[in-house]
Amino acid sequence: MPVAAALCGVRVRYGPLEALHGVDLAFPAAAVTVLLGRNGSGRTSALHALAGVVPLSGGRVCWRGRDVTGLSVHRRVRLGLALVPAERGVFGSLTVAENLGLGGAGRAEVPAEVLEAFPELSALLPRRAGTLSGGQRQLVAVGRALGARPDLLLLDEPERGLAPAVAARLHAVLLAGAAGGRTVVLAVQSLPRSLAGAAAVHVLHRGEVVFSGEPGEALPGRFTPTP
Template sequence: MSFLKLQGVTASYGPTQALFGVDLELEAGEVCALMGRNGMGKSSTIKVICRMLKHSAGTVQFDGRDLGPLPSHKAAQAGLGLVPEGRRCFGPLTVYENLIAAARPGPWDFERVCVLFPRLGERSDQMAGSLSGGEQQMLAIGRALMTNPTLLLLDEATEGLAPVVRQEIWAAVATLKRDAGLSLLVVDKSLAELRQVADRAVILERGRSVWSGPMESLDRRVADQYLGV
């Protein structure tokens, strides 16, 4: 049984349909890249998984459990950790306060997060709103890890960051894959970096899954057809 499985998922924002049939499978310990051009349904799919958007058809199963009836906070308690697009840190709180705000018991604590991102330890008493964009992204990832999830979802975690910071984030993702035993679902546009960490990929086109398979099978023809400008 797949650790995460979406089958025939449709969803709408009021009268506007966003997803028309999303299929996705992720095994425990895998990294899956969720890809597609802008506006194709990637963030909507993440919202459905995290129960921030209700699906109207299809099934969403996680670790053998139907997520459909759950509110978002219960989905988080079931083991989903979200790093949302746009970071959304609590600006008036310190780095430390942001990290402990949603902490749950488990192997990820403040000290371990600071090993992954040493800058957070150096800035533990600094207000989150005064951090750079890259530091805020590290904080958003650390905050999600402090919930001790079994599946970490990263929605455009490197978007708009300087190249050197992007590389730090990708190095952290590689570390999480190698050392933490987490499953990861990663939304990003950087195919070169995704090839280094992802085991499989799912590509969305106009709210539908149009390609899925091992990352090494995602060739130039497929990339040009579904990911090119």
């Protein structure tokens, strides 16, 4: 399976603390990759390194066979990357419709495919995003990213605050997008059964990769799938 993006010997530091210790990770093209691990494992730092949110203290980031380590977040976004952070992923002063329209690649209207995937957003369109619950804000952030139709979609705990049925539907949307050619990387604490169709799972622990394989192989007994 061809590789769309990779972290090669990546190190990330926050002051005196090193969050990633020379991590090597490969993300297959047109597939879903799961970064699995507990809080503090380095999952978020790996996503942020891919997106250019944090500077590297070592190593490099490659995307489509090109070294993009020196590219800013904005340049990576223009190349087709979208990041959904675990928190603060919406503009609270804007309405839901305005937030979703920002992802429309120059289109002011709300992308129809977003409302088809998440019809519960339809009733929220006129509301200010800052008045929504945490789960609703997360769904708006995911919807805006999907509306941008990115080639590389990065999501940090996108299920946070979502009902299990909605989270499972989100996973189905991500898997369908990968089947259509999109490369997806998401970070989660535990592996749900609705992500059993992912191509690869990487388990991180204290800034290092301790396992790489398929979902069914992800360290049985320590990282067991949840319902």
